[in-house]
Amino acid sequence: MPPLLFYLFALITLGFGLLVVTARNPVTSALSLAMSFVGLAALFLSLDAYFIGIIQILVYAGAVMVLFLFIIMLLDIKAEEGKTFNLKAVVGGIVLAAILAVQVATIASSYQPGKTRLDEAKLDLKLAADYSKLPTIANDLRAGTLPDAKLMGQSLFQRYGFHLQVIGLLLLVGTVGVVALSKREREAN
Amino acid sequence: MSILEVVILLPVLAVLAVWLGAPARLVSVGSALLNLVILLGVAAKYKAAAATGGLAFQHARVVLENPAISFGVGVDGTALILGLLTALVTLAAVWQISDDRPPMYHIASQLIAGGAFGAFLCTDVFFIYAFHELALIPTFLMIALHGRADDATRKAVAWKATIYLGAGSLVLLAGLGWLVLEFSGGSKLTFDLIALREMAQSSPLPVEKQGVIFFVLLIGFGTLVSLFPLHSWAAPAYATAPVPVAMLHAGVLKKFGLYGLIRIALPLLPQGPHVEWVQKAMLLMLLGNIIIIGLVTIAQKSLDRILGNSSVMHMGYIFLGIAAGTELALQGAVLLMFGHGVAIALLFALTGRMRNQFGTLEVAKLGGLASHAPVFSILFAFGAFASIGLPGLANFAGEVLIFLGAFGYDGTATVGPLQWTVILALWGVVMSAVYMLRAYRGIFQGTAATGLFMNDPSFSQRVPLFLLAAALLVVGCCPWLLLDFLKSLSTTAAVAAM
Amino acid sequence: MSVFSIEILLVVLGVGLLLLEALVPSLTRRALASISLGGAALALVLFFFADKSAAALPAFAQPFHQLDTLAVFYKGFALVITLAVLWLTVESRAYLERYTPGGRHGEMFSLPLIVCAGMMWMASAKDLITVFVCLELVTVSFYVLVAFARKSSFALEAGVKYLILGALSTGVLVYGIAWTYGVTDSMSFEGIAEALAAPATAKNAALLGAAFLLAGLGFKVAAAPFHIWVPDVYQGAPNPVTAFLSVGSKAAGFIVLTRVVDAFMAKGSVIASEVQALLLIGGALTVLLGSLPAIFQTNLKRLLAYSSISHAGYLLLALGCAQTARFDLDGSSVAAFYLGTYLPMTVLGFLILTVVRQAGLGDDAQDFAGLAKKNPFLAFAATLGFASLAGIPLTAGFMGKLFVFLGLVENAHWFALSCAVIGAAAGFYYYLRPVLVMFTGESGPALKIAAPTRAVLVLLAGAILVIGVFPKPLQGVLKVPVASATK
């Protein structure tokens, strides 16, 4: 990815992120968050993580954000009026975040392996093809494409099968929880 | 199973029995009496073994392998004398609890007794410490719940005592932990006092370190014994505590700190008290006990305050004995611990009766009791004169031994800080004569304000009081009865004198 | 039968119970409770006979789970606490019925089983991905459990607070995992320890990852300064859930923390001393921030919350001593021992709160006035529990504290030691005050306790005394030092 595009998407991610934090209207916040996530997904794509990028959009922008918007509309939450911010909290938040950002950024920029350029960390698909045991993946790799969804699937279903089951259980618990928490009992009786 | 384990277990069983609904007084007095008999038997047998100066009736059960903690019991002379003191005072204390008191009184007294027995008879630092703590809790609870003052006062008093003693216990725990860690070589960490002693003899710590640890232990133990300036919890606590608790705490449990210094600190850190700054600090503090608290006591108007403060003051003498560290002074210290314990228990028991009758203990308001209650006044005289240090009563022998032992510490004729302390401390005797005699005269002679009038205790109520008075007299006249047990202290003193 | 099958059994039981509740409307609350309790008890019994060797694990679980002494100990621990929590749920019937009218509380009986499986997996996890997945299973289940009494505004408030701070901690945790992975190129504890031992490892970056990881876990174990959620959430949540949070979830967090710390502080690690300093400072701070506010609490549930914070501090201090081990017991087994002592006394505390609440009284100190007259048995058990929490000798609590203090003295961490001492001293005050209240005050109508509850109380009180006087068996369970492999 050309540097220009990287900066553009980074700007989209961070700019809309800033809007999420500062917007008065929750709807603006939610939509900005969706936009920020689109930028983020583009960054994922730039890192050759196509699958993650796609599910970032599918799950976050597609499902989570819709859920947020749905709740905002359902509860009819208006834009905050009047005293929107608690000054102490705002100052605290900015100071805390600034300290954190400076700290991490300093470490990240002085981190020696961090100097690796993206084109230096080259993927060697031919080599990978020799290592791959699955023929479909090996074929894709030999053809010069990165079958990233297949590789992810291989990792998830072969190596992390147990974890996948646990995550499934977690989703079940989440579903049950939502049902249990929003059950309306027969109050009329 | 060692007979000493029975001694520790009996009060616990008594507590369980009372809790489950057995007749409280019967069980409680019975178990106390049984313990006294057992310990007298132990004493009789110990005499034969005393020549060796070692521990007798030893027995140990491993509780934890690493760090090595074992439930070990065993007596040397000091432990035996304090065990006897515990049994005696417990018997008197539970006997004089009147029947209209709730069973809680018996439960608490037996718990304190059980804790004291455990603390005195165990040979494992962990259990020595643990049992003492066990005994403290019912003390606080009884002061807070059944103390003799209005609700707010007794709670405040109980909290003050809890905070002081709790903090003292923690300092003590830190000091003991340090000690244990210092003496534990390799991967073996042991709490066994006997093993620790062996290690202290084979590889003693550097002198300066001994001094520091000893000082930590002194502060820890000292708070428990109301060493000046950590004493301010004691007088109000004793003035407020229910009678059996005051008797047991002032008479027995308080001696734990002194016992710990003699039994744990001195053998493991023989040079500790002789490091110059430690000795100076200790002498200053004990002079504070004797002189400052002595003056404070003289200024008191009420009998319970006088007794509470005098109890603090007399601790100074025992600390003097420990500071000197000579055989004679240590023997005197142990003897004085016994004498003071018995005398203060007797005095608190009598004061309790007076408070029940009069509702006040202001010396100025009382008077003329001698003519109404002759037996009572004689018993009181025993206690009062014993604590002044009148010859023929137990305390005298102790005090004299301490003064002699401390004064002639290094055998030369020089007059060092120790000797100056002895000279100043002797004035304390005068002071205690002043306040005790004044209180005695005020209460028992002259005339009382109207309506303040009491009869002698009934026969059954006299028994425990006579028991204590008799103990004072017997030990006073024949101190060798106890001194014979204390030969083992000479080895400690010999190490200390090196 | 391997331990793993027991975990599967728990999950099957939990999911099956949900199905049963949904499909068989005639099943009563009592039946659901019996199935759940019976299943958990069966799991505990099976656990004793299960093959606890790592070789017995199914092949697919082998790369992610280890069955060292610590893991086995904690798995048993999790089963016991789950049983206790289910029993507390049975006991808090009145409370739950008031705030979730018409329900059979099926989720309250099934979710703990799933949580238990999650915690058991967490204890044996060998890498950060497994930890994350299991931790989140537990956390999400707790979101539901905390807010379960949805008609109580307290419970909802607690739920929201737990949700926000739980999600925050998840974010911090993932960020920490990302950096740790980035620096060490490994997700497994072993690999991390190995990578950190290489002197070329970027120290600052590794430290950044470690700090975020510890902070994320710090939320879960209620370590300062991430403890602010604890009092509110503990007070608002239903009693059984609070007990579960304060013992089960915290213990699970500590097991993970132990593993992480063992990796960070492994021999030759470039960040060992910094991590140790973090643990000691954090631990000392946690003790103080837990103990000092506790002095002013009048609500016993909040008191137990602050107590739980200060206990977390002692546990952190124990972990902070992990580097040297002159007396065989290293920091992680001291921490595990401390957890073992912490279980009976905390559960006892919450059981007493539940029983009192069941009798129509609240959690405030004055609700306990005169308890000694209303039910001397309960007052005695409570006294024992509080004495143990305060760390009075001859109770379990003292033994745990003793080891921590010894470790601190041994390693000459004087600052941490003095904070620990201050905390313990404050503890004497705030734990013994409610005891005093129980023994004073007006008598009221007698408070009845059901026979099984009485038996549970005796069991817990007995455990406190036995561990306090005779800790050898509990220590025996932890005999083999956990980290010996990596050190």
Place this chain on the structure above:
Amino acid sequence: MITLSHYLIVSALLFALGLAGVVARRNILIIYMCLEMMLSAASLTLVAFTRFHVTDGLPDFAAQSLVFFTITVAAAEVAVGLAIIVALYRAKQSVETEAVTKLQG
């Protein structure tokens, strides 16, 4: 040219932004969105690291699985979280942090 540090710094900034929002905002829904932002920032860090840890010629897909799990967990968390927030709204008619200050003391 773009380096690993670029990605790390972008994700650090996003993480910090999220944190600032969590601390500063009063609307619980927005706080929750900021939390999602933090989680995504963490994912970006992780993906960046996996991309640069090339093993056998490929990015470290084993570690990238964690991102997949994170996103799933986030979805489940959002579902449960919004259910709780809705329940709170029903009880208090508000989603401001002021609505959750009853438990104190």
